[in-house]
Amino acid sequence: MTRLTLNRRRLLATGAAATALPLFSPSVLRAQTKVKVAGIHASPVENAWNSVLHAAMVSAAEEGVIEYTFSEGVSGTDYPRAMREYAEAGNVLIVGEAYAVEREARTVAADYPDTSFLLGSSGDAAGDNFGVFGTWNWEAAYLAGMLAGAMTETGTVGSVGAIPIPEVNMLINGFADGVKAVNPEAKHLVNFIGTFFDPPKAREAGLALIDGGADILFGERIGTADAAQEKGIKAIGSMIDYTPRYPETVFANALWSFRPLLDAALADATSGNPTGKNYTPLSLMKDGGNDINYVEGAAPAEAVAKMEEVRAAIKAGEFEVPRNFDEPK
Numbered sequence: 001m002t003r004l005t006l007n008r009r010r011l012l013a014t015g016a017a018a019t020a021l022p023l024f025s026p027s028v029l030r031a032q033t034k035v036k037v038a039g040i041h042a043s044p045v046e047n048a049w050n051s052v053l054h055a056a057m058v059s060a061a062e063e064g065v066i067e068y069t070f071s072e073g074v075s076g077t078d079y080p081r082a083m084r085e086y087a088e089a090g091n092v093l094i095v096g097e098a099y100a101v102e103r104e105a106r107t108v109a110a111d112y113p114d115t116s117f118l119l120g121s122s123g124d125a126a127g128d129n130f131g132v133f134g135t136w137n138w139e140a141a142y143l144a145g146m147l148a149g150a151m152t153e154t155g156t157v158g159s160v161g162a163i164p165i166p167e168v169n170m171l172i173n174g175f176a177d178g179v180k181a182v183n184p185e186a187k188h189l190v191n192f193i194g195t196f197f198d199p200p201k202a203r204e205a206g207l208a209l210i211d212g213g214a215d216i217l218f219g220e221r222i223g224t225a226d227a228a229q230e231k232g233i234k235a236i237g238s239m240i241d242y243t244p245r246y247p248e249t250v251f252a253n254a255l256w257s258f259r260p261l262l263d264a265a266l267a268d269a270t271s272g273n274p275t276g277k278n279y280t281p282l283s284l285m286k287d288g289g290n291d292i293n294y295v296e297g298a299a300p301a302e303a304v305a306k307m308e309e310v311r312a313a314i315k316a317g318e319f320e321v322p323r324n325f326d327e328p329k
Contacts, residue, residue, distance in 0.1 A: 006096050035270060037061075037277075038086035039070035040079065040096035043197035048222050048239035049120075049135065053095060072184040076100040080096070080108050087112040095262070097198075098121070099165060106130055116275040118265045122166050128274040133261050134167040136283035137238065137290035138174030139314055140254035142321045143217070144236045144250050144292055145178020148216045149186050150303035151234065152179075157216045158209030159328070160224040162196045166194055166325035168220060171238065171254070173324035175218045182306065188219040189214055190328045199223030207231070225250050234298070242294060251298035256283065256290045283313050 037057060041047075045054040054070065061068040069091075074082050080099045086094050087108070097120035098105040109117045109130040120131040148157050157179055159172045176188045189212050191205035199222050206227025208218050217228045217235045225242055228235035229249040237243070237253040260282040268275045283289035292311065294304070312317035 023198065034064060034067045035093065035266060036089070036091045037066040037093045037266070038089070038091040039068065040074055040082045040086065041070060041072040042074055042079065042097055042100065045070070045072050046222075047197040049196070052239050052256055053258045056262045057095065059259065060266075063129075064198060080104040081112065083108040083117070084111075086145050087115040090169040092116060093118060093265060093275075095265075098123070102171065103172050105189060105228075105249060116269040118261070118275065118279065125276045125278050128276045130166070130275075131265055131268075132278050132280070133257055133283070134280040136280055136325065137148065137152065137254045138170045139257035139321045140181050140284045140290045140292040140316070141174040141238065142178035143311055143314075144218065144252045144254050144294075145175040145180075146182050146307045146310065147178075147294065147299040147303055148175070148218070148234075148236060149183035150306075151177035151299055152183065152216050154213050154215040155183070155185060156187040156189060156211065156213040157218065158191070158206070158214030158219060159218040160202050160205045160209065160227075161190065161192045161220040161233070161328075163194060164192055164327040168192075169327050170323055171220055172218070172328050173326070174321055175236070175254070175326070176328065177322055182303065187213070188328070193221060197222070199226065203227045203230075206235075219250075241293060243293075250291070252294035253291055255291065257288060259312075260287050260289050285311075286317060 039057055041050040043050050045051055057068045060066045069084055093116045095118050102123055104127050105119055116129050118131045125132050161168045161172050179186050189209050191209055193205050202221040202223030203226040205227040206224045211230050215233050217224050219225050219235055220238050225246045227234040229246055235250050237250045238257050241253050242250040247296055261279040264279055264282055265275055285291055310319055
């Protein structure tokens with residue numbers, strides 16, 4: 001386990017924060033002494049999902065709301081130990097992921113009832129202090145799919161995903177549903193790479209989809225855009241804004257912000273309220289938890305206009321993007 005301080009990766013976090021979605025910060029957090037918060041990242045913080053969490057916590061630290069320390073590249077066998085060490089160090093809130101260590105993480109949380117835990121999980125919250133969240137940027141993925149469905153020339157698009165857990169499935173299904181909404185005859189291919197962080201493997205998975213006829217790729221995993229760039233086709237990013245890195249390739253991004261979830265958990269933890277709840281709904285577009293950005297002129301004007309109508313309807317609560325947690329076929 002590598003222990004790091006806030007100063008490390010400042011450039012990465014600042015860049016991610018610059019592309020973050022609109023945030024809210026409860027005033028109660030502004031008035032109190034900085035709260036000790038720890039992040040435990042199973043992947044490097046360059047990984048898109050972890051970088052969103054990291055950027056939110058770095059931003060809160062730079063605002064003087066929290067004192068933030070973190071570890072990255074923490075293996076499943078070391079994860080419970082890292083949780084215990086950060087709890088023993090007096091952190092009020094510990095943020096991370098429990099996907100590979102659900103049982104062990106819950107055991108640790110039960111042993112430290114005065115410490116709040118907020119972990120990415122496919123399971124339910126537990127007790128008063130084990131909060132969970134999922135990555136709900138499937139609404140933005142749906143909108144990106146609408147653009148892809150209008151733009152594909154081969155009639156085939158593809159998605160590269162990590163592991164078929166519910167949150168990943170919902171995201172890829174959201175993209176596919178958006179494609180089908182404007183192009184019912186379009187074909188959607190999917191490859192999973194079997195891990196959360198392996199850019200070379202994601203590139204290979206993307207190349208296989210291109211060989212199968214896909215001319216637009218949805219990159220649920222980092223590395224997908226490398227395949228698209230190599231073959232001269234378009235791609236869509238997820239979680240963070242990939243367009244600056246791939247300006248000729250990535251024309252849209254299904255962005256996600258962790259800050260609304262972090263602020264809500266901090267407000268609960270510092271007010272003495274139970275944090276054993278599901279914070280995932282704060283990822284909804286209407287709460288600033290996810291949104292789409294896109295390069296103007298990349299998609300046909302008619303497609304953009306239709307997508308923007310749906311986007312406005314989602315934000316107004318007039319349209320609900322279908323939620324499908326099943327593994328994509």
